[in-house]
Amino acid sequence: MYIENTGLEHLQLDLNTLDEILPEYGLIRAGQWDYERVTYDRKIVINNNVYYLRVQGYAVSGDVGAHDAIIQLKVPILGKYYYPHGVEYGEDENFPNALVNECKEILLAVKEELEPLALAIES
Structure with a gap:
């Protein structure tokens, strides 16, 4: 499920900034990267079901x-x-509505913290 309209997709940031801030929100970049891509995951367990906010x-x-x-x-x-x-x-x-809402709240908080640190995107 894509979580649309978070505004994160409009941000460009230094990798080190992301590595410093995203773990504060439970979004961890462990082994999920290669030389061109990164993935930050937050594991959420509800009633023995495992979900990932990515x-x-x-x-x-x-x-x-x-x-x-x-x-x-x-x-x-x-x-x-x-x-x-x-x-x-x-x-x-x-997906449970409560889970979707929790993810949206997390992403909103992430955006609010990252947005002032984002680089200007050239058109």
Whole structure:
């Protein structure tokens, strides 16, 4: 499920800024990166169901592995984990309203903190 209209998809930030701030909101970039992409996940467990709030981005310049990149954020997504297949985001998924609202609140707080630190995007 895409969580639209958060405004995060309009932000470009230094990778080190994201690595410093997003963990404060439970969004962790563990092994989910390569030299051009990053993924920050927040694991949420409700009634033995595991969900992931995911904020992804890609390098518009620099190198993620060298901790020297400017990251363009994408539209955040919410997925449900199924063992052993992984996380599903499809339209067939049913997410509790309370979970969706909690994710929107988290993303709003993230945007409010990141927006003043964002770089100007060239048109």
